[in-house]
Amino acid sequence: MGKAQELYGMPWGRREYILVLDAYLQSDCSWFSPEDAPVRVLAKLLGRTPAAVVMRMENFASLDPARSETRKGLGHISPLGMRIFEEYFQKRESLRDLAEFLQGEARARDMPLFDDPVIIPRAFGKYELGDLIGDGGFGTVYSCLHTDTSRAYAIKIIKTDKIHDHEVRQRFIREMRALKAIKHPHVICLHEENLDSEEELPAFIMDLAVTSLHEYMMQRSREMGDSVARPLLRRVDAVTVFTQVLSAVAALHKATPRIIHRDINPRNVLLMPDGVWVLADFSLAKFLHSAPVTTAFATQSGQAWATEGYAAPEQYRDFKHVDERGDVFSLGVLLWELFSSAWPPRRTEALMLPPALEPICAKATSWELKDRYACVAELEEAFNGAIQNLN
Incomplete structure (x- = not known):
């Protein structure tokens, strides 16, 4: 073993x-x-x-x-x-x-089917591993069951073939520290981690989601069958998703130190069993101090700049120094994804959004930083005003 x-x-x-x-x-x-x-x-x-x-x-x-x-x-x-x-x-x-x-x-x-004759080992001494539910570039996510309460959770474990990769380890550590630094109803909740006791092969326990926004929208597409119309969520559901993600990102940017997510996209927006949407996967997050410094957790290689189509243009040029406006750009793309009747990819000349939302999306996804919303609070205020005029 x-x-x-x-x-x-x-x-x-x-x-x-x-x-x-x-x-x-x-x-x-x-x-x-x-x-x-x-x-x-x-x-x-x-x-x-x-x-x-x-x-x-x-x-x-x-x-x-x-x-x-x-x-x-x-x-x-x-x-x-x-x-x-x-x-x-x-x-x-x-x-x-x-x-x-x-x-x-x-x-x-006269023994179980596996090598251990007593019981399969338990993560953190109390979580029984279940199924593989996510496999990323440096971490693997499994469902797990608390053996005392029978409550289901998710566990993310660094990949064994990446434990000697310094950058991968720093990303994994950064994700744990970011989640420990923020407690918010629309940010995935970290329950336990073992960084202090297990430096070589760390892991952490978090809430188990029902599905991702990406899969939720794919299910909507399957329900519509061969319809030529783009399978949008119900307007009220789209507003709920975007409002809750806005709330999460605003909380990150107000934290001390501020946290920039740098990878907001539908695969990282998760639906919890109680119907609440949360933001997850902080592997590309960075801590932004008041002074323009490079943190100890900044990526070194310039690779894995986040999700194509959602990453702000400056993330490709200068990944380390992306600020809040990078997340604003990603939120603008998410707004388009939720409300536009146009099929991807997004085209700036034909956003196909409700009139009240079109200028908001255009401003949030402006190529030039100076033309973008300066912070999530500005985007949130504009969106809250616009939804009053959605038909």
Whole structure:
């Protein structure tokens, strides 16, 4: 077992998915409680907690056409879990044979299916690793389950092949420190981190989102089918998203020291289970002090300038010295994404926005810094005034 697995545990694997899917289908979905005997027996076999087995059954219930109204957990099952479901859902006899073989194999050894005969290690001593839900350039995000409360979270772990890359480590540290520095209802909440105790392979625990704005808009597109019109969100939903993101960025810029996000885009805007939108992924964030200094966390290589189409032009020329107006530019592009009837890419000569929003978007995304809103507060004031005139 490698150090990453010793520290944080192992995500669900093929054999685990097979056994839980078989148990789900055999049960006829009649039990879903961690206290039920079949769940506890299976959990012991897997080296997992009963709550984790129940969460996985809820995932399969959300994929089951007969129970499609039960959506709980759908967004948090890995592509591997989806493939197992698709492969075996209609081949139940084959699944039963395979599951019985795996069970017999485990019982013959009188131990769980994995190397640790007691239980799979837990991140921070209390979080059981679930599914891979995000994979970036330097960090990997998994769902995880608090073993005492059964509450689901997300854990972000630095990639093992990047631990000796100085710039990657600094970005990871910068993200943790930025999240620790700001507490706001529309900024993703960091619950725990281990930078002081685990310098080589750090990780942090944060809230688990339902989906991203990008995926939310893609779902809207799928619902519209072959419509030639661009699949916009409902106007009231778009206003809610943009207002809450504005609030988050304004809070970052008012923090001490100020925080510049530098990567505002729909993939980094997340929907939480309570319906609130939050800003996440602070890997490109920087701390902006009152004096124009280069912080210890500034990127060195000039690579990874943020998301193409959303990054302000100055980010490509002078990444280190981007100020609040860089985030204003990204917010202007997000405003266009939420309200424009034009298909991407965005064209300045044809924004196709409601008349009240067109001058706001044009000013926010001005190529010249001097022509842009000087701060998010100005953009927020203009937007709040304009939405009174939206039809």
